[in-house]
Amino acid sequence: MCYDFYIQLNSEAGTPDAIKESISWWQDDCKKLNNLWWVLNYYAEKFDPDRDLRACIERHLDVLAKEKQASLEPQTPTP
Numbered sequence: 001m002c003y004d005f006y007i008q009l010n011s012e013a014g015t016p017d018a019i020k021e022s023i024s025w026w027q028d029d030c031k032k033l034n035n036l037w038w039v040l041n042y043y044a045e046k047f048d049p050d051r052d053l054r055a056c057i058e059r060h061l062d063v064l065a066k067e068k069q070a071s072l073e074p075q076t077p078t079p
Contacts, residue, residue: 002035002038002042005035006039006042009039016052016053019036019040022036023036023060027060030064030065033057033060033061033064034061037054037057037058037061040053040054040057
């Protein structure tokens with residue numbers, strides 16, 4: 001699965017700047033962001049040698065996880 005996504009990423013967004021733009025398109029899709037993180041991890045030497053893109057994805061995933069957790073917590077009525 002990662003290899004197929006790598007091929008797609010390489011052909012559609014072959015530069016770190018283009019990948020960063022893709023992150024903004026997928027910022028609400030945790031599955032896509034997770035797959036992108038793994039591709040960048042496996043192919044770091046080509047796409048993310050300084051780990052900047054993976055750090056950006058991790059921030060987006062953290063926000064999504066916090067939002068999901070907040071939505072699962074019981075809501076207390078306001079007086």
